[in-house]
Amino acid sequence: MxxxxxxxxxxxxxxxxxxxxxxxxxxxxxxxxxxxxxxxxxxxxxxxxxxxxxxxxxxxxxxxxxxxxxxxxxxxxxxxxxxxxxxxxxxxxxxxxxxxxxxxxxxxxxxxxxxxxxxxxxxYNLKLPKWTPLEDDAEEWYLLEKEDFIFILNDCSLNHKSLITFMLSSGIRLGDCLKFTIGDFMKATSDFHEFVDVDDFIDNAPQDMMGFWDFKPNKTKRHGILCKTFNSPESSNYILQNLRRVKNEYLPKKNMTIVGEKLKMSKNNALFGSHHGFYQEPLSVKGISEQFRLKNKKLHEWHVNKLKWDIENGKLSEDDFDDKIREIPKFHAHGCRKYFQTMVSRHCGDIRLCAIMEGHASPIKTDPSYIKHAKEFIKEVYGGKLLESLTLENVDVKVINNEEFDKLNNQIDRLREELAEARNSIPSINNQYEKSIWNILNKHYRSTNFAYLDYKDEADVLCQYALEFAIKDIINFNKDDENYLERLFDKAKAVNELFPNKFDETLQKAKSHYSKNSSEYNSELKSKVRKILVASSKYGFVENIVKNNYKLAESNVAKYVEENKISLEDLEDSELIKEILFEVVVES
Structure with a gap:
C-alpha cells in the first residue's frame, strides 16, 4: 500500500x-x-x-x-x-x-x-465470515466526584475551565460544544440581557447568567432528537472572563504585530476558541484530548498519594491498596457528561425530562406540547438541587497533612523567600538584559542602514520598538539570526507608521535609557572614520572624495568598517587604509 x-x-x-x-x-x-x-x-x-x-x-x-x-x-x-x-x-x-x-x-x-x-x-454485498465477539474486558466505570473536578480546574487555563464547567453543568458532548459560537451564547443567555453588539455584551453582560440551549446534537441529528438543557451560572462566569481576556488583553497585543486588517471579536467566533486560531477557530479535539490526558495523570497521582496517606495513618489496609487503585476515576471529556447524567437521574424523577436534557430519545412516547413547554419544566428542575450538585465553587477539597506534604510545605516557604529576593533583583537584571539587547539591535540597524553617519531620531524610535517586541518574546530572541532581527525591525516600522502620534513619547523613552550607548557607539565609529579620512590627504584621495559626495564617502567608510569589523588597532596598517580609501572612491 x-x-x-x-x-x-x-x-x-x-x-x-x-x-x-x-x-x-x-x-x-x-x-x-x-x-x-x-x-x-x-x-x-x-x-x-x-x-x-x-x-x-x-x-x-x-x-x-x-x-x-x-x-x-x-x-x-x-x-x-x-x-x-x-x-x-x-x-x-x-x-x-x-x-x-x-x-x-x-x-x-x-x-x-x-x-x-x-x-x-x-x-457492498460481500459474504461475511461468522464472528464471535471477544470477551468483554471493559473496566468498571467509576464516577468522578466534585473534589476531582476542583482538583482538575485548579490546574487549568481559563479557556479550559470555561469548557469543563460548561460540559459538566450542561451534559453537552464535546463535539457539540466546539461548534458553539459567541452568538449562540448570547442567544442562550438572552433572558438576562438585551445586548446586540458582541463587544457590548462581553464588556457589560451580568454575572451569574444561566444559559438555555435548545439544539439537535450532531450524533442524533438525523433522528431529529432534540436536546434542551441549561448551563450553570458558574460556567457562564468563566466563559465571560475568558472572552474578556481575549478581547481586552490578547487581541490588542496580537494586533500590534499584524499589518493590515486587525482581529476583532465577532458573533461567529468560536465560544471555546483556540490560541492557534486567534480565538476565532475552536479548540481541536486532539489538543483537548492531550490536555485532558495530562490532567488525568495528575489526578491519578493525587489519588494515589491520598491512599498512601490513608495507609500511613491506619485508615486503609495495604491489602486493599491495589483494589482502591483500580477504583480511581478517570478524567476525560465524556466523564463530564457522565457526571451530569448521574446528577440528573438523582434529582429529576421525570424520565422524559432526563431524556430531553441528555439529548436522548425518550423511552416513552412524549406529547409534542410537553416538548414545546419543556424549558419551563427543565428550568424548575435545574434551578434546585440539580444546579447545586453541578456547581463546583465553595466546595472544600481534602487537604493531606502527612509528613511528605509537611516537607513540601517547608520547601514552598523557602522558595517563597527566594522568590521575594529574586523579585527585588528583577529591575536590575531587566536593565542589564535590555542594555545588551539594545546594543545588539542598535548595531544590527546601523550595519544595514548607512544613509547618514549621525544617529537619527527615527533610528532611536525603531530600535526602541524592536526592543519591546524582543522582550515580549524573549525566549525566542536570537542575536545571530539576521532574518529574525530584520523581522523585529519590520514590526517596528509597521508600528511607527500606524502610531505616528507616539513618536515623541517613544523617542524620549529611548533617549532617556540609551542615549549614553548611542553616544559611545557614535564616538567610536566617528574616530575610525576620521582616522581614515584624515589619511586620505596623505595618500592623494582627498580631491576625489571632496569632488564627489563627501557625505556619501563618509557613509561608505563607516559601512566598510562595520561590515569588516575593523578596529582602531587595525587602522595602524597603512595598506589597509589605502584599500579602504580605494573602495570608498569607487563607491562614491
Missing part, C-alpha cells in the same frame, strides 16, 4: 459515505477504522473490496458422476466458503483484530469497531 494513501480519497469509501449520509463524526470514525483495516492488510480499501468480490465469485465444481455412454459429467457445485481459515476476507478481518490488539485496544472497543467494519463490508 502506498504510504501516501488516504482513505478519505478512496472511491469506495466516498461512495459509502455519500449514500449513507452519515454525520461528520460518524464518517471520521469509519475512516479511522478502515485505515486500521488497510494498514493491517497492507492494501487499499477499494482493492480489498475488489479482491473479496473476485474470490467470492469463484464456484468450485467437482465431478461426481460420469456417464460413459452419453459423455455427460455431473458436477457438485461448491460455493466459496468465507469461513475457511484461509479465505481472503476472514484472513483480512483476523489481521484487523490482531492489529487492534497490538495497539492495546480493549476487547469491548474491538467488538464495536468490528461491527462498524462489518456494516461497511455488507453494504
Amino acid at each position: 502506498d504510504s501516501s494513501y488516504d482513505v478519505w480519497n478512496d472511491k469506495y469509501f466516498k461512495n459509502y459515505i455519500t449514500k449513507k449520509g452519515v454525520t461528520e463524526g460518524t464518517a471520521n470514525k469509519y475512516a479511522f477504522e478502515l485505515k486500521k483495516l488497510c494498514i493491517a492488510n497492507d492494501i487499499e480499501f477499494t482493492e480489498f473490496i475488489k479482491e473479496c468480490k473476485i474470490k467470492q465469485s469463484y464456484v468450485k465444481e467437482t465431478p461426481i458422476n460420469i456417464d460413459d455412454s452419453s459423455g455427460v459429467i455431473e458436477y457438485f457445485r461448491e460455493e466459496y466458503d468465507v469461513d475457511e481459515p484461509n479465505s481472503f476476507i476472514k484472513k483480512g478481518l483476523d489481521n484487523y483484530v490482531d492489529y487492534c490488539k497490538e495497539k492495546k485496544n480493549h476487547n469491548s472497543n474491538i467488538n464495536n469497531s468490528m461491527s462498524c467494519i462489518r456494516g461497511i463490508l455488507s453494504h
Whole structure:
C-alpha cells in the first residue's frame, strides 16, 4: 500500500459515505477504522473490496458422476466458503483484530469497531465470515466526584475551565460544544440581557447568567432528537472572563504585530476558541484530548498519594491498596457528561425530562406540547438541587497533612523567600538584559542602514520598538539570526507608521535609557572614520572624495568598517587604509 494513501480519497469509501449520509463524526470514525483495516492488510480499501468480490465469485465444481455412454459429467457445485481459515476476507478481518490488539485496544472497543467494519463490508454485498465477539474486558466505570473536578480546574487555563464547567453543568458532548459560537451564547443567555453588539455584551453582560440551549446534537441529528438543557451560572462566569481576556488583553497585543486588517471579536467566533486560531477557530479535539490526558495523570497521582496517606495513618489496609487503585476515576471529556447524567437521574424523577436534557430519545412516547413547554419544566428542575450538585465553587477539597506534604510545605516557604529576593533583583537584571539587547539591535540597524553617519531620531524610535517586541518574546530572541532581527525591525516600522502620534513619547523613552550607548557607539565609529579620512590627504584621495559626495564617502567608510569589523588597532596598517580609501572612491 502506498504510504501516501488516504482513505478519505478512496472511491469506495466516498461512495459509502455519500449514500449513507452519515454525520461528520460518524464518517471520521469509519475512516479511522478502515485505515486500521488497510494498514493491517497492507492494501487499499477499494482493492480489498475488489479482491473479496473476485474470490467470492469463484464456484468450485467437482465431478461426481460420469456417464460413459452419453459423455455427460455431473458436477457438485461448491460455493466459496468465507469461513475457511484461509479465505481472503476472514484472513483480512483476523489481521484487523490482531492489529487492534497490538495497539492495546480493549476487547469491548474491538467488538464495536468490528461491527462498524462489518456494516461497511455488507453494504457492498460481500459474504461475511461468522464472528464471535471477544470477551468483554471493559473496566468498571467509576464516577468522578466534585473534589476531582476542583482538583482538575485548579490546574487549568481559563479557556479550559470555561469548557469543563460548561460540559459538566450542561451534559453537552464535546463535539457539540466546539461548534458553539459567541452568538449562540448570547442567544442562550438572552433572558438576562438585551445586548446586540458582541463587544457590548462581553464588556457589560451580568454575572451569574444561566444559559438555555435548545439544539439537535450532531450524533442524533438525523433522528431529529432534540436536546434542551441549561448551563450553570458558574460556567457562564468563566466563559465571560475568558472572552474578556481575549478581547481586552490578547487581541490588542496580537494586533500590534499584524499589518493590515486587525482581529476583532465577532458573533461567529468560536465560544471555546483556540490560541492557534486567534480565538476565532475552536479548540481541536486532539489538543483537548492531550490536555485532558495530562490532567488525568495528575489526578491519578493525587489519588494515589491520598491512599498512601490513608495507609500511613491506619485508615486503609495495604491489602486493599491495589483494589482502591483500580477504583480511581478517570478524567476525560465524556466523564463530564457522565457526571451530569448521574446528577440528573438523582434529582429529576421525570424520565422524559432526563431524556430531553441528555439529548436522548425518550423511552416513552412524549406529547409534542410537553416538548414545546419543556424549558419551563427543565428550568424548575435545574434551578434546585440539580444546579447545586453541578456547581463546583465553595466546595472544600481534602487537604493531606502527612509528613511528605509537611516537607513540601517547608520547601514552598523557602522558595517563597527566594522568590521575594529574586523579585527585588528583577529591575536590575531587566536593565542589564535590555542594555545588551539594545546594543545588539542598535548595531544590527546601523550595519544595514548607512544613509547618514549621525544617529537619527527615527533610528532611536525603531530600535526602541524592536526592543519591546524582543522582550515580549524573549525566549525566542536570537542575536545571530539576521532574518529574525530584520523581522523585529519590520514590526517596528509597521508600528511607527500606524502610531505616528507616539513618536515623541517613544523617542524620549529611548533617549532617556540609551542615549549614553548611542553616544559611545557614535564616538567610536566617528574616530575610525576620521582616522581614515584624515589619511586620505596623505595618500592623494582627498580631491576625489571632496569632488564627489563627501557625505556619501563618509557613509561608505563607516559601512566598510562595520561590515569588516575593523578596529582602531587595525587602522595602524597603512595598506589597509589605502584599500579602504580605494573602495570608498569607487563607491562614491
